[in-house]
Amino acid sequence: MTQATRDNAIGISDELRRDLALVLPEVRAVGGMKRAEAQAWVGGRAASVEDAVTYAAELLRGSAAPAIVGLNGLTLEAVREAVALAEAARARLLPMPLGDPLSMRMSVTQAATLGHAMSADLRVVIQDGARKANAIEALIAERVPNALFMPGDLGALLQLRATVREQGAAAITSTTALPVKHVVIPLPADTDPRVIGQWHRLAADLQRAVRVSAITVPDLTKVANLRGALEVITWQTGLSCATGGVDFADGAPRPSAAAATLIQRGGIDLAVDTGWRPLPVELASQCAHRIRIGIEADASADVSFVTPGLAAGLRARVMRFDGVILWLCDDPAPAAGAVDDPAVSLLRRWIDEVR
Amino acid sequence: MLCGYVDLMSEMLRITNGRVYDPANGIDGAVRDICIVDGRIVAKFDDAVRPGSVRTIDATGMVIMPGGVDIHCHIASASVNRARAMLGEEHATHVHKCSKRCEAASGLRAGTGHLTPSTFLTGYRYAALGYTTAIDAAVSPTGARQTHLELDDTPNLDAGFFLLVANHAKLIELIGRNDEEGAIAFIAQLVHRTGALGVKVVNPGGVASWRADATQHLVSTIDSPVAGAGNVTARRILHTAAAAAERLQLPHPPHVHCNRLGLPGNVATTLDTLAALAGRRVHLTHLQFHSYGESDKGEFTSEAGRLVNYIDAHPLVTADVGQVMFGSAMTLTADTPLEYVLWQITGRRASSPYVSIESELETGCGLMPIEYSDKNYLHSLQWAIGLELMLTAKNPWQMLLSTDHPNGGSFLTYPRIIAALMSKTIRDEQIARANPRAMRNCRLRDLTREMTLSEVAILTRSGPARALGLTHKGHLGAGADADITVYDQGLAGSSSGCGGGGDWQKMFESPRYVIKGGKTIVSDGELREAASGLRLRAKVDADERGEREVRDWFDSHGSYSVTQFGMHPFERERMKEV
Numbered sequence: 058m059t060q061a062t063r064d065n066a067i068g069i070s071d072e073l074r075r076d077l078a079l080v081l082p083e084v085r086a087v088g089g090m091k092r093a094e095a096q097a098w099v100g101g102r103a104a105s106v107e108d109a110v111t112y113a114a115e116l117l118r119g120s121a122a123p124a125i126v127g128l129n130g131l132t133l134e135a136v137r138e139a140v141a142l143a144e145a146a147r148a149r150l151l152p153m154p155l156g157d158p159l160s161m162r163m164s165v166t167q168a169a170t171l172g173h174a175m176s177a178d179l180r181v182v183i184q185d186g187a188r189k190a191n192a193i194e195a196l197i198a199e200r201v202p203n204a205l206f207m208p209g210d211l212g213a214l215l216q217l218r219a220t221v222r223e224q225g226a227a228a229i230t231s232t233t234a235l236p237v238k239h240v241v242i243p244l245p246a247d248t249d250p251r252v253i254g255q256w257h258r259l260a261a262d263l264q265r266a267v268r269v270s271a272i273t274v275p276d277l278t279k280v281a282n283l284r285g286a287l288e289v290i291t292w293q294t295g296l297s298c299a300t301g302g303v304d305f306a307d308g309a310p311r312p313s314a315a316a317a318t319l320i321q322r323g324g325i326d327l328a329v330d331t332g333w334r335p336l337p338v339e340l341a342s343q344c345a346h347r348i349r350i351g352i353e354a355d356a357s358a359d360v361s362f363v364t365p366g367l368a369a370g371l372r373a374r375v376m377r378f379d380g381v382i383l384w385l386c387d388d389p390a391p392a393a394g395a396v397d398d399p400a401v402s403l404l405r406r407w408i409d410e411v412r
Numbered sequence: 413m414l415c416g417y418v419d420l421m422s423e424m425l426r427i428t429n430g431r432v433y434d435p436a437n438g439i440d441g442a443v444r445d446i447c448i449v450d451g452r453i454v455a456k457f458d459d460a461v462r463p464g465s466v467r468t469i470d471a472t473g474m475v476i477m478p479g480g481v482d483i484h485c486h487i488a489s490a491s492v493n494r495a496r497a498m499l500g501e502e503h504a505t506h507v508h509k510c511s512k513r514c515e516a517a518s519g520l521r522a523g524t525g526h527l528t529p530s531t532f533l534t535g536y537r538y539a540a541l542g543y544t545t546a547i548d549a550a551v552s553p554t555g556a557r558q559t560h561l562e563l564d565d566t567p568n569l570d571a572g573f574f575l576l577v578a579n580h581a582k583l584i585e586l587i588g589r590n591d592e593e594g595a596i597a598f599i600a601q602l603v604h605r606t607g608a609l610g611v612k613v614v615n616p617g618g619v620a621s622w623r624a625d626a627t628q629h630l631v632s633t634i635d636s637p638v639a640g641a642g643n644v645t646a647r648r649i650l651h652t653a654a655a656a657a658e659r660l661q662l663p664h665p666p667h668v669h670c671n672r673l674g675l676p677g678n679v680a681t682t683l684d685t686l687a688a689l690a691g692r693r694v695h696l697t698h699l700q701f702h703s704y705g706e707s708d709k710g711e712f713t714s715e716a717g718r719l720v721n722y723i724d725a726h727p728l729v730t731a732d733v734g735q736v737m738f739g740s741a742m743t744l745t746a747d748t749p750l751e752y753v754l755w756q757i758t759g760r761r762a763s764s765p766y767v768s769i770e771s772e773l774e775t776g777c778g779l780m781p782i783e784y785s786d787k788n789y790l791h792s793l794q795w796a797i798g799l800e801l802m803l804t805a806k807n808p809w810q811m812l813l814s815t816d817h818p819n820g821g822s823f824l825t826y827p828r829i830i831a832a833l834m835s836k837t838i839r840d841e842q843i844a845r846a847n848p849r850a851m852r853n854c855r856l857r858d859l860t861r862e863m864t865l866s867e868v869a870i871l872t873r874s875g876p877a878r879a880l881g882l883t884h885k886g887h888l889g890a891g892a893d894a895d896i897t898v899y900d901q902g903l904a905g906s907s908s909g910c911g912g913g914g915d916w917q918k919m920f921e922s923p924r925y926v927i928k929g930g931k932t933i934v935s936d937g938e939l940r941e942a943a944s945g946l947r948l949r950a951k952v953d954a955d956e957r958g959e960r961e962v963r964d965w966f967d968s969h970g971s972y973s974v975t976q977f978g979m980h981p982f983e984r985e986r987m988k989e990v
Contacts, residue, residue, distance in 0.1 A: 264752055
């Protein structure tokens with residue numbers, strides 16, 4: 058089956074598939090859903106959504122240390138409701154995986170969106186033999202074929218900064234015969250944060266002679282809508298989740314430690330697990346109760362809600378790693394047939410129950 | 413309708429016995445009743461209205477003004493959100509929480525932040541100051557979706573934004589081909605698709621120059637060529653933006669942040685910009701940052717007088733001042749080369765965090781925290797120039813209040829600024845604390861003017877509304893939106909409408925009532941509930957030519973599909989066309 062036919066089979070345009078392929082590791086469709094309804098399981102048995110929400114609200118009210126964990130498996134619309142739920146339930150918001158794709162805690166950030174990066178005339182490639190380029194890196198490579206390969210360790214980078222201080226931008230631009238005015242440095246997300254910080258500093262150092270931007274390319278198999286979740290949490294609470302999360306325990310948003318740290322310490326007794334992937338077993342087992350919102354039923358959870366997650370065809374939005382917001386459907390007009398994200402109505406019901 | 417009576421469900425409100433300051437309608441402190449039906453002001457209630465169905469606010473001893481209108485602020489965008497994240501310590505200490513009961517009863521939400529409050533808090537704090545409309549001044553085309561989402565979470569404000577167009581690579585390309593028609597069509601399509609209220613011109617050509625050539629940090633004059641763009645200059649970009657605003661009949665003229673912001677001697681560039689647009693409507697923003705002379709020693713001086721003289725003589729020009737206030741601020745600008753230079757000069761030395769992000773060949777954003785000190789010569793001069801501009805302008809309709817929030821300071825400082833404008837005594841107290849050399853190099857000490865309440869109403873609501881083309885705002889005449897602020901003049905301790913005797917800051921900090929769209933959201937000085945605001949967008953005839961240009965742009969340079977650009981028609985339909 059060709060790619061085009063597969064796309065036709067899931068009922069979305071090629072353009073939408075291409076756009077979403079830079080956010081999601083796989084583009085799934087809403088499929089045969091005719092109604093915007095979640096499905097629910099309680100204790101591993103099918104239940105009505107109403108009963109499951111009532112039970113989930115009871116669990117949340119009875120919890121001493123609840124947290125909404127993950128959040129990267131929710132659409133922007135659903136994340137907005139999740140923040141409201143956390144506030145109503147005096148719970149924590151703990152996005153996962155930890156690590157801000159734009160490294161908000163760095164002292165110097167010299168970054169760019171993908172469209173700007175694609176206009177560069179030289180690409181610095183951090184060498185890592187084991188890694189295969191993902192869709193974002195492949196797109197940059199296609200648009201910026203001229204490449205300079207650099208070792209990925211901190212020592213080599215510090216050496217390069219020293220060379221740049223001595224020789225100026227020529228230390229980089231003279232590596233190619235072509236005139237270089239704009240350099241892009243795609244940095245794999247699993248790069249040592251100190252190395253990422255140094256690349257941004259180098260980029261800022263070089264700005265007087267050549268335009269340079271460093272962009273952290275996420276691992277699409279892990280992040281999903283992480284950037285979207287982080288942005289929504291920040292605009293609604295005012296807090297960054299660069300190193301952890303947000304705690305509403307006293308009714309106000311306060312900085313919180315990160316999910317893994319808290320759970321390993323036994324600091325979370327109820328996890329509302331909303332990640333693109335379920336909590337790892339070693340963490341899930343540390344929580345007395347777990348409520349899962351995901352794309353598959355989870356028999357090990359106290360309550361499991363099944364929703365389409367980030368499926369194409371939903372009338373909802375996600376955010377790309379660089380802040381570009383994308384609809385999950387070709388036409389979100391109410392009459393166009395896209396399906397409302399059932400996670401939104403589910404979370405609203407839950408908020409009403411908790412209040 | 414029931415038996416010929418007005419629908420009993422509709423909210424009717426009468427504010428009675430208050431002194432009304434409605435300069436747009438020539439009312440200067442007269443005692444008048446204000447009648448409200450269904451979110452609008454009416455001349456009087458219909459005869460069919462049952463007595464007793466109208467709620468009444470007795471405003472005896474109070475001052476009534478239209479709701480405040482902030483013509484230039486940064487409250488909802490990707491860059492503002494980045495600023496929130498950068499100011500972690502401030503957000504950890506400025507916390508607003510709701511009791512569970514309050515949350516359940518009113519739907520009010522918690523939040524954090526002072527300089528860059530979270531979205532809900534932004535709406536609450538503006539309302540608590542009596543402001544009901546605010547315009548975000550710098551949104552990139554690609555960032556428009558995020559701005560709309562953030563504004564959806566910003567209650568109590570009717571809001572819109574200005575779209576950053578002047579350094580868009582496609583626009584530069586069209587101007588370079590001498591294709592003004594194409595350029596205007598392209599701008600029309602951008603404004604239409606994104607749901608913007610107007611166009612913003614930031615350092616025209618300067619950001620594009622720096623994008624093309626890292627050595628081009630500063631535009632020398634408005635006739636310097638844009639790097640890599642042939643014969644394109646700032647002057648041509650300004651002409652194109654002005655022509656677009658005229659042709660498209662945008663409610664607000666081009667909102668211009670001139671070249672060479674913050675540099676000594678930049679008044680020449682500002683005057684060149686005004687001369688280039690002579691005979692056309694234009695709004696210059698944060699004028700204070702563009703009002704500098706340069707002494708023989710290369711020192712900053714005030715040239716506010718030259719700009720005021722020009723503006724006084726040119727009624728088509730409006731400006732907001734971008735008042736600097738002593739204390740913490742957050743520089744946040746689409747002028748990325750400026751921010752880079754600022755970081756090199758000051759921030760790097762102070763180890764300030766610095767962020768620069770280029771966006772899709774459209775524009776960029778730069779951010780860096782800053783502390784304005786009254787001991788610092790330049791900061792003191794900047795503070796004085798802002799006040800000088802407002803106090804010397806003959807026509808307050810042309811010189812409007814802003815802090816370029818959060819660049820010059822928070823919008824929460826507006827009452828302090830108003831107090832300084834209304835009282836020479838207060839100004840003198842502040843002058844005594846400011847850098848003495850700076851005070852000697854400006855005219856502020858000699859200015860005796862004390863603004864009246866009517867003039868304050870012009871600076872803060874009627875003037876901005878008129879400059880923005882918001883005919884239903886900034887006044888209290890029949891048909892206006894029922895956005896109204898009622899201040900308790902007793903708090904000011906002055907029975908007159910002007911003068912140095914009153915504690916005007918206290919009065920303007922704590923309105924007794926704020927009515928938004930006919931709904932009382934602040935009562936007895938307390939925020940009671942949140943009202944959803946309207947989204948204000950310009951009505952634009954976007955034609956096929958512009959559509960084609962946008963599609964071509966996305967086909968050749970887009971990192972996402974044109975179908976994902978901007979707002980869908982059904983989203984635009986939900987906004988209010990201006």
